[in-house]
Amino acid sequence: MGSACIKVTKYFLFLFNLLFFVLGAVILGFGVWILADRSSFISVLQTSSTSLKAGAYVFIGVGGFTMLMGFLGCIGAVNEVRCLLGMYFAFLLLILIAQVTAGVLFYFNMGKLKQEMGSIVTKLIQNYTDGHEDSLQEAWDYVQAQVQCCGWVSFYNWTENAELMSRINITYPCSCENKSKEDNNSLLPQMGFCEAPVGNGTQSSNNPDDWPVYKEGCMEKVQAWLQENLGIILGVCVGIAVIELLGMLLSIFLCRHVHSEDYSKVPKY
Structure with a gap:
């Protein structure tokens, strides 16, 4: 394998990880928004719904972890460190499995969220005090x-x-x-x-x-909002999954063609 091809691969992997880092920040920001929002029905639901709060913390955790993996992937790609590339591949696989599982659970719990919303709002209206x-x-x-x-x-x-x-x-x-x-x-x-x-x-x-x-x-109207934004969320998740798959392919390709481990390339702080 020519050195030029390896260079192209590692810089493509670097760009993918940079985008991966940004998308991880988007996921983290979405989780923070759910917890911090105080001016929409999300506030009404998350105040009384433990499932939505748990989902927000999952988004924050996955987003932060994704940003960390993007950072390590960038270092591993540019410096051609096989151990980092292998660890990056393994963690990407775990994140991908976790995202698919969370997406399926979230989709099938939409009905429960709607029921919780109706119950919360009905009780809120009954106890509303001027x-x-x-x-x-x-x-x-x-x-x-x-x-x-x-x-x-x-x-x-x-x-x-x-x-x-x-x-x-x-x-x-x-x-x-x-x-x-x-x-x-x-x-x-x-x-x-x-x-x-x-x-x-x-x-x-x-x-x-x-x-x-x-x-x-x-x-x-609330259900229409949920459906509309669910489509956006699923679209972002699918986009991230595609980037993850491409990153996994590029990382394993680069890892296989890095012939020797050189720890001197790892930045020292």
């Missing part, structure tokens, strides 16, 4: 205002809130208010309960049919 500062309530207010929906299945879910239905005048969740597009651009939605202006007629009860709110529930 004027009470709570991160979970604020996150759900943000979801309803930005997604332009009300309740989980429909706005009638809010009739299960005893405090809201005890009001004499027409009172509704502020974040559900059906606003025009111009008025809906605010990043900070209204919190708590709002009382509708008194019209010409007299109102003797808080009838939900008179609420000026979005009529569509958030369930379908």
Whole structure:
């Protein structure tokens, strides 16, 4: 095997590992986003769902480990160190198996996540308290205002809130208010309960049919968001898997054609 071919192979392997390092950072960032997000329904779900929290920690661990392997792969490729190339191949194989297993488990647990989401939101709506500062309530207010929906299945879910239905005048969740597009651009939605202006007629009860709110529930829109982003996540994972396979092939090819081990090439710090 000519030295020129080996040089081309090792620099291709270096570029693949550099891209691999960047994609590992993307995976790590996705896990951090799940844990740190406080302004979407992900916050609502991860506060009460241990499975989503565990998944976020798995993403962080896999991302960090992937970045480490990309770094070692770069050193092994440029310096032609067989032990690093062999270790790199073995760890890539383990990561690939772990990613496939995690992807399959995540896909088949989507139904469970949807059920957990529905249960959490229903309980949140029932226990929602006007004027009470709570991160979970604020996150759900943000979801309803930005997604332009009300309740989980429909706005009638809010009739299960005893405090809201005890009001004499027409009172509704502020974040559900059906606003025009111009008025809906605010990043900070209204919190708590709002009382509708008194019209010409007299109102003797808080009838939900008179609420000026979005009529569509958030369930379908949240599920559509999950499906859309699941496709993006799976696409990223497939792309990373392809890069991993190419990296494994290049590393084993280079390892087989490095005739002697030279530890003096390993950088000393």
